Amino acid sequence: MAAANLTILDIAKEAGVSPATVSRVLSKHTNVSPSTAQRVREVVDKYSYQPNSIARGLLQRQSHVLGIIMPDIKHPYYASVFSAAQREAGSAGSVVQLYRLAYNSAITDDFISHLIERRLDGALLCGGFIEPSDPKDLSAVLKHLQQYMPIVTICPPIQGLDCVNIFPDLEGGIKKEVGHLARLGHKRIAFIGATQETRSVGERELGFRMEAERLSVKPVLHYENIHTPAMGESSVQRLLGSLPRSAWPTALIVVNDLMALGVLKGLRRMGLRVPEDIAVVGSDNQFFSEYTDPPLTTLDLNAEELGQLSMRQLLHARDSKPASYSQVRDPMLIVRESCGASLSGRTAALLEGGVYA
Amino acid sequence: MAAANLTILDIAKEAGVSPATVSRVLSKHTNVSPSTAQRVREVVDKYSYQPNSIARGLLQRQSHVLGIIMPDIKHPYYASVFSAAQREAGSAGSVVQLYRLAYNSAITDDFISHLIERRLDGALLCGGFIEPSDPKDLSAVLKHLQQYMPIVTICPPIQGLDCVNIFPDLEGGIKKEVGHLARLGHKRIAFIGATQETRSVGERELGFRMEAERLSVKPVLHYENIHTPAMGESSVQRLLGSLPRSAWPTALIVVNDLMALGVLKGLRRMGLRVPEDIAVVGSDNQFFSEYTDPPLTTLDLNAEELGQLSMRQLLHARDSKPASYSQVRDPMLIVRESCGASLSGRTAALLEGGVYA
DNA sequence: AAAGGTCTTGCAAACCTTTTCATTGCGTGA
DNA sequence: TCACGCAATGAAAAGGTTTGCAAGACCTTT
Numbered sequence: 074m075a076a077a078n079l080t081i082l083d084i085a086k087e088a089g090v091s092p093a094t095v096s097r098v099l100s101k102h103t104n105v106s107p108s109t110a111q112r113v114r115e116v117v118d119k120y121s122y123q124p125n126s127i128a129r130g131l132l133q134r135q136s137h138v139l140g141i142i143m144p145d146i147k148h149p150y151y152a153s154v155f156s157a158a159q160r161e162a163g164s165a166g167s168v169v170q171l172y173r174l175a176y177n178s179a180i181t182d183d184f185i186s187h188l189i190e191r192r193l194d195g196a197l198l199c200g201g202f203i204e205p206s207d208p209k210d211l212s213a214v215l216k217h218l219q220q221y222m223p224i225v226t227i228c229p230p231i232q233g234l235d236c237v238n239i240f241p242d243l244e245g246g247i248k249k250e251v252g253h254l255a256r257l258g259h260k261r262i263a264f265i266g267a268t269q270e271t272r273s274v275g276e277r278e279l280g281f282r283m284e285a286e287r288l289s290v291k292p293v294l295h296y297e298n299i300h301t302p303a304m305g306e307s308s309v310q311r312l313l314g315s316l317p318r319s320a321w322p323t324a325l326i327v328v329n330d331l332m333a334l335g336v337l338k339g340l341r342r343m344g345l346r347v348p349e350d351i352a353v354v355g356s357d358n359q360f361f362s363e364y365t366d367p368p369l370t371t372l373d374l375n376a377e378e379l380g381q382l383s384m385r386q387l388l389h390a391r392d393s394k395p396a397s398y399s400q401v402r403d404p405m406l407i408v409r410e411s412c413g414a415s416l417s418g419r420t421a422a423l424l425e426g427g428v429y430a
Numbered sequence: 431m432a433a434a435n436l437t438i439l440d441i442a443k444e445a446g447v448s449p450a451t452v453s454r455v456l457s458k459h460t461n462v463s464p465s466t467a468q469r470v471r472e473v474v475d476k477y478s479y480q481p482n483s484i485a486r487g488l489l490q491r492q493s494h495v496l497g498i499i500m501p502d503i504k505h506p507y508y509a510s511v512f513s514a515a516q517r518e519a520g521s522a523g524s525v526v527q528l529y530r531l532a533y534n535s536a537i538t539d540d541f542i543s544h545l546i547e548r549r550l551d552g553a554l555l556c557g558g559f560i561e562p563s564d565p566k567d568l569s570a571v572l573k574h575l576q577q578y579m580p581i582v583t584i585c586p587p588i589q590g591l592d593c594v595n596i597f598p599d600l601e602g603g604i605k606k607e608v609g610h611l612a613r614l615g616h617k618r619i620a621f622i623g624a625t626q627e628t629r630s631v632g633e634r635e636l637g638f639r640m641e642a643e644r645l646s647v648k649p650v651l652h653y654e655n656i657h658t659p660a661m662g663e664s665s666v667q668r669l670l671g672s673l674p675r676s677a678w679p680t681a682l683i684v685v686n687d688l689m690a691l692g693v694l695k696g697l698r699r700m701g702l703r704v705p706e707d708i709a710v711v712g713s714d715n716q717f718f719s720e721y722t723d724p725p726l727t728t729l730d731l732n733a734e735e736l737g738q739l740s741m742r743q744l745l746h747a748r749d750s751k752p753a754s755y756s757q758v759r760d761p762m763l764i765v766r767e768s769c770g771a772s773l774s775g776r777t778a779a780l781l782e783g784g785v786y787a
Numbered sequence: 788a789a790a791g792g793t794c795t796t797g798c799a800a801a802c803c804t805t806t807t808c809a810t811t812g813c814g815t816g817a
Numbered sequence: 818t819c820a821c822g823c824a825a826t827g828a829a830a831a832g833g834t835t836t837g838c839a840a841g842a843c844c845t846t847t
Contacts, residue, residue: 080803091827096805104825121574123546127488128803131832136484138527146513147717152504159503159528168548170495170527171516182478189480191525217478302721334721341723360504364659364691366698366723437833448797453835463795485833489802 079120088116099124130192137167139387140188140196144176144270148331149359150376154199154227157380165388167194174200176269176299180214189221195387199227199380201273223390225383229272237386239379239400243273243356244280246372246404247326250354251284253370253406254324257414259352263293263322265308265332267300274328277356281326293322300328305335310343323351324412330355330362330371337365337411348413358407368409375402436477445473456481493549494524496744500556501533501627505688506716507733511556511584514737522745524551531557533626533656537571546578552744556584556737558630580747582740586629587756594743595756596736600630600713603729603761604637604683607711610727610763611681612645614771616709620650620679622665622689624657631685634713638683650679657685662692667700680708681769687712687719687728694722694768705770715764725766732759 085092090109097105098113116122130136139162143151159169172188174180180202188196196218202211212233218224225237247264254262264281266274278294285292293316297308305327313321327333333355340347347353347367355362355371362369379402408414442449447466454462455470473479487493496519500508516526529545531537537559545553553575559568569590575581582594604621611619621638623631635651642649650673654665662684670678684690690712697704704710704724712719712728719726736759765771 081805082803092804093806093827093829094825097826100805104823106825109825121543123543123578125488125549125803126547127484127493127549128832129805130484131482131488131803131834132805134832146503146516147506147509149504149506152509155528156503156530159530163530168527168529170525171512172525173513173516173520186478186480190483192482192484221480302717306721334718338721338723360659361691361718364663364695365721366695438835439833449834450798450836451796454796457835461793461795466795482833485802486835487802488804488833489835491802 079122081122081124084113084116084120084122087120088113096124134192135391136192136194138191138193139167139169139384140172140191140193141169141199142172142174142188142196143199144174146171146173149361150329150357150374151199153376154380154383157377158197158384161381161384162388167388174202176200180211182214182217185214185218188218193222194391195223195225197225197227197383197387199383201228201270202231223387225387225390227379227383229276237383237390239383239386239402241374241379241402241404243276243404244283246374246406247277247280247356248284249404249406250326250356250370250372251281251288251290253408253414254326254352254354254412255284255288255290257324257352257412259290259322259324261291261293261320261322262324262326263295263312264326264328265305265312265336266294266296266328267298267304267332268296269299277328291322297332300332302331302335302338305332305337306339306342307335308332309336309339313343321351325351325353327353327355329357330359330369333369333371334361334365337369347411352413353411355411362407363409365411367411370409370412370414371407372404373407374404378402436479438479438481441470441473441477441479444477445470453481487549491549492748493551495548495550496524496526496741496748497529497545497548497550497553498526498556499529499531499545499553501531503528503530506718507686507714507731508556510733511737511740514734515554515741518738518741519745524745531559533557537568539571539574542571542575545575550579551748552580552582554582554584554740554744556740558585558627559588580744582744582747584736584740586633593756594740594747596740596743596759598731598736598759598761600633600761601637601640603713603731603763604634605641606761606763607683607713607727607729608638608641608645608647610765610771611683611709611711611769612641612647614681614709614769616647616679616681618648618650618677618679619681619683620652620669621683621685622662622669622693623651623653623685624655624661624689625653626656634685648679654689657689659688659692659695662689662694663696663699664692665689666693666696670700678708682708682710684710684712686714687716687726690726690728691718691722694726704768709770710768712768719764720766722768724768727766727769727771728764729761730764731761735759 081092081095085095090113094105095113097103098110102110141155141158146152146155162169212231215234227239229240230238266278282292295308295312297304325336327336333353336353337347340351345351355369358371358373362371438449438452442452447470451462452470455467459467498512498515503509503512519526569588572591584596586597587595623635639649652665652669654661682693684693690710693710694704697708702708712726715728715730719728
């Protein structure tokens with residue numbers, strides 16, 4: 074297949090110079106006379122020679138390949154992170170590889186081995202990794218990986234692991250939502266979570282519990298196995314079905330907008346109006362959230378910024394530049410119509426420091 | 431960073447054998463005595479040694495890396511294709527890299543050079559690439575790439591290019607939709623397209639025109655620049671705004687479900703009911719299409735199958751196995767409520783050979 | 788007992804590039 | 818004119834693995 078497989082040696086011979094000179098012309102053209110450079114370039118063009126980046130990588134100990142680990146590229150959140158990270162890497166002349174780590178599977182040594190074997194320049198770990206039975210396992214495994222390449226995590230901080238971590242403050246975000254709903258008069262609020270991404274769901278739940286207590290709002294928790302729209306649809310039916318109407322929550326906080334999409338449909342099927350009968354808010358603003366009926370009040374996590382920033386940090390770390398830092402991003406409340414704040418929306422949004430869109 | 435950087439030589443020395451033997455133990459353990467193998471494996475485990483796949487790649491002329499070229503991983507269609515392709519590659523022990531080729535940019539020699547430089551094992555080209563001014567350019571550029579690696583395309587077939595091509599029959603798909611709508615009594619149907627993905631939109635438009643003529647349905651064409659939900663929203667307002675009410679189409683075929691999402695919102699904003707006032711159908715069933723209000727009648731392109739199949743073909747080609755073939759997939763009409771067939775839906779769906787979901 | 792196998796292992800080449808070091812040639816300042 | 822510095826170039830090593838070839842060891846068969 075690789076029919077035209079000529080090497081730097083062939084080019085050198087044809088141009089009547091040494092391979093070293095060709096290499097110099099092709100990379101940083103230092104100390105090579107214009108006439109020679111010209112001649113070499115002509116031969117290179119003539120045969121449209123492409124240096125073999127594998128050989129280069131071997132010598133330079135840099136593959137210019139970054140790994141991105143995430144559970145599901147089809148999830149819009151991950152797609153956004155990935156897209157931004159890819160772009161950032163690309164503009165630095167590097168390329169990204171996707172490694173899938175399923176939602177409910179721990180990071181095994183085998184998995185790590187794959188990454189090491191590839192001699193990646195760095196790894197971006199994105200996703201609320203399941204906390205293994207012994208929390209030390211996770212950091213131990215990742216520390217092993219760290220001996221080979223820099224890593225940056227986009228998930229709730231991992232205890233005992235020293236690396237750049239960039240993640241939104243989910244706990245604070247949910248508090249904003251609870252506060253917003255409480256201010257609209259809701260006294261009984263339910264949280265519909267998913268047991269899948271243990272750690273990121275946990276942060277949200279914590280924020281929910283704390284703020285609910287602080288504001289004397291009665292919390293109702295409900296969990297489903299996975300977070301798909303279908304699960305959202307069935308979960309809301311199950312939740313409300315299990316409660317006497319008098320005990321129904323008046324507002325629903327859904328762990329992510331994908332499930333909220335299903336929740337909205339479930340409520341529609343039950344003949345309930347949103348937000349008149351029950352308010353619904355999501356929690357990770359996706360492209361479709363603006364187009365649901367009614368448009369979904371939610372939290373913007375700024376996934377693109379997360380991806381770009383973390384990749385930038387990873388590249389810095391690879392080039393052993395300093396400036397590595399960890400930081401927590403502040404999610405922004407986006408008030409739309411599903412929370413019932415339409416009339417006083419602008420005011421309410423202002424109170425939470427969010428926007429009314 | 432790569433602190434623990436020991437080589438096969440170190441392992442060989444420690445185990446008291448030659449590097450060749452270590453290599454043999456680690457790969458296909460052919461002809462190596464059990465006791466030696468045991469000893470080597472112990473040392474490997476002790477130091478948790480990982481062979482350098484870069485060095486291996488150099489020698490074997492196989493990188494075990496496949497490239498996937500697409501315009502936008504955030505688009506659910508591409509995400510699905512990518513996801514399935516990644517999975518398929520992964521189960522064959524290979525890894526995928528994403529290369530982004532923006533919607534409106536042609537495949538340049540520079541771009542191709544990048545791929546060649548990386549010495550990929552193959553490339554998957556996914557997306558309705560803009561036909562360059564001279565159609566021969568495209569196939570010429572790709573033929574150049576083909577000299578270095580096998581390629582598989584997931585787009586309308588490219589004239590003059592001999593490679594495996596897997597793509598749904600968009601033309602036929604739209605015909606099914608037109609037929610379906612005509613059967614429901616629609617006489618004036620509009621097609622809302624996007625000028626972005628010239629070739630795949632073109633196929634759809636062709637099917638639309640042909641079938642509209644055959645069935646004596648009056649077609650109305652309308653184009654927008656890019657296909658985002660926002661564009662869908664504004665486009666439908668512009669389309670209807672430009673026509674006297676008496677000339678309004680009674681049904682809208684939207685080039686993809688992302689835009690249809692916006693169209694639905696635009697109609698809602700104009701106070702029009704779907705499907706009572708105007709019917710809407712999409713054309714590439716996405717995860718959210720089932721959850722719109724009303725649920726969207728659309729065409730299922732089976733993106734996952736596309737991704738899996740094409741990657742499988744690519745891997746076959748890499749291993750120079752025969753069985754390469756091109757094929758056109760038949761999109762399936764999914765009748766939901768937005769087309770107004772809810773009552774006779776099951777029947778109508780049957781007529782088109784689709785499903786009623 | 789000799790000849791011929793089979794199994795195991797090591798040697799060394801090969802993969803293709805980059806980079807250090809040395810060499811050559813030329814110009815310049817003393 | 819001599820010595821010195823600098824620009825341009827080449828030779829060769831290095832990077833880590835795989836694999837063809839050959840050799841050695843051990844066993845079987847006649």
